[in-house]
Amino acid sequence: MNLTRTRWRSAALAAAVAAIAAEADRAWARTLAEWDAAPGTPAEHDLAALVADAPDGFEWRVVDAALDLLTCPACAAPLGSGERGCGPCDLADGNRYAARETDRPGVPPGNEHAVRVAWSVARHPHRHPPRAVCGMELGLPEVYAGRLPTTAQAQAYRRLIDGLTDAEVERVSSLDDLLR
Template sequence: MRRCPECEHWEPAGAPGCARCAGLVDEIVEEGWRAFLMREFGTTAPPDERLIAEMVVDEPDKHPWRVVDAAYDRLTCAECGGRLSRGPVTCAACNLANGFRYSAIEIDRPGVPPGNEHALRVNVSVTRRPDGISESEVLLRRLSLPILLDGLLPTTAQAQATKAMANDGATEAELAAVVYAEWGRV
């Protein structure tokens, strides 16, 4: 794990508030998109990328979650004008798209415990679209990202105990100490 030179969190735990960390979270998705384009089309810059994105979101259950999330990023919501699926919680079209994204495929990376990719996916999703999510939930999700990216996964008991701490009003520093000391390594 490395400290972000802009916000001093473990990268990318400063997202969404830190632009650099937010970019690193987006890059998790983008690297999946580039690999998909190269594998399927032999290039990372096809001329019809928007059409490809539309094809992917029409069949989210046939593609890895990173590809689906990146495809949504390439489409504009007709209702709110933002990136489709990332608009405010009051946007019905984005809420619908956000729900469909969860039908995408999850494949654990080599060498990580089963479930790491699911946890990473959920935490990336919450960090990229925090609207309508409680402040404490967003905090826990973003603090967990460095641990998950390192290939670690808290036990159910660890995650529940940390969530209870957050619900009881623990500070960010207290939660970070538990996440980084008990769930992983600093």
């Protein structure tokens, strides 16, 4: 999995991102085996293109791994990760949400969607407003651990983030830090 960022908001965020990236790598390896495609071959590229064209037939980690293997024809970034306004990247980024989301065992319903959205925002922060990035990055370690905030909690976090200065948005490193 291509993790282009080298600096993360916190160690907890870095750990969650690394764990999800490893899961995506394993999911892609299983998909390659199921489709009898070897890594680094034209068959792998063809499979990645098939997954990108029909994301609703695959789990989201497989779709994200496939997009990382494809190059955007317009901006040359991994498909779906280019700047907003790049047509092919915008389309691929939107289509990634057609992929299947199966909640992991022992997590509340909807947790997997929260993980998926926060993961995507954390990996591609340049595609989102800074306050949205802040919220998703602060929440990812929690939702990945299986804790899903209530609507009231999420709204309270949002109000707090909206009240931060631009510098504080960049500096805050955890939900506890935000609450302080």
